[in-house]
Amino acid sequence: MGTKGLVKVGFLAIALSIAGQVSAGPPDNFTAKMSMQGMIMPMAKMGDKTRIENPMMKGLVTITSRADNKTIMLSVSNKAYFEQPIQQRTPNLLDPDVVAEKKKIGSEKLDGHPCTKYDVIFYRKEKPAQKFKAVVWEAQDLGGLPIRQEMDYSGAPKGGASGKVGGPGKMIIEMKEIKVGGANASMFEVPKNFKKVSSMPELLGGVGKMMEQKEKK
Numbered sequence: 001m002g003t004k005g006l007v008k009v010g011f012l013a014i015a016l017s018i019a020g021q022v023s024a025g026p027p028d029n030f031t032a033k034m035s036m037q038g039m040i041m042p043m044a045k046m047g048d049k050t051r052i053e054n055p056m057m058k059g060l061v062t063i064t065s066r067a068d069n070k071t072i073m074l075s076v077s078n079k080a081y082f083e084q085p086i087q088q089r090t091p092n093l094l095d096p097d098v099v100a101e102k103k104k105i106g107s108e109k110l111d112g113h114p115c116t117k118y119d120v121i122f123y124r125k126e127k128p129a130q131k132f133k134a135v136v137w138e139a140q141d142l143g144g145l146p147i148r149q150e151m152d153y154s155g156a157p158k159g160g161a162s163g164k165v166g167g168p169g170k171m172i173i174e175m176k177e178i179k180v181g182g183a184n185a186s187m188f189e190v191p192k193n194f195k196k197v198s199s200m201p202e203l204l205g206g207v208g209k210m211m212e213q214k215e216k217k
Helices: 003-019 200-204 206-216
Strands: 029-036 039-046 049-053 060-065 070-075 080-085 098-110 113-124 132-139 145-152 170-180
Touching: 070 200, 080 200, 098 132, 113 145
Parallel strands: none
Antiparallel strands: 029 039, 029 170, 039 049, 049 060, 060 070, 070 080, 098 113, 113 132, 132 145, 145 170
């Protein structure tokens, strides 16, 4: 996997953060197809847990549990998994430590869902001077679930999509084919016959070793 692949893995981390932090009003159990940066990612949410399938590497699944502050990466082909604490990355407007100032700018229908459209300014509580912009469409028939988000990170410090501070510029995320109640507990469990490993390169096997060698060069 080259540089573009690594950047897209960083985008996946941001997607997990955004998918996993829906507020109390929207459904807390659903499946959907999440579209971001040209990638279509099957996802599921159940309570505080989210699951996203990697569209670039078949069989690679990421599960996040906010209650446990844990991210689990599963490799179906290698029957292995890797755990690590949730990493704080580029902020999004649904992070619990983010302040969001919303202004209604209209109403639209997206994919058959009547939506309220908002202009949003958002920032972390501890960094009020570092502001970001977004336009959000909240589906009123889904309790205000944000089914489209256009976030502008162009003013963020440099660091890249996978960095702890910086952002990738403008990012558009959409959720389609939403099925409320479509998730089940087994989607968020590690199969009993999977082996725990200590690193991502070990999880990915030969592909992971190639990635590790390229990073060292």
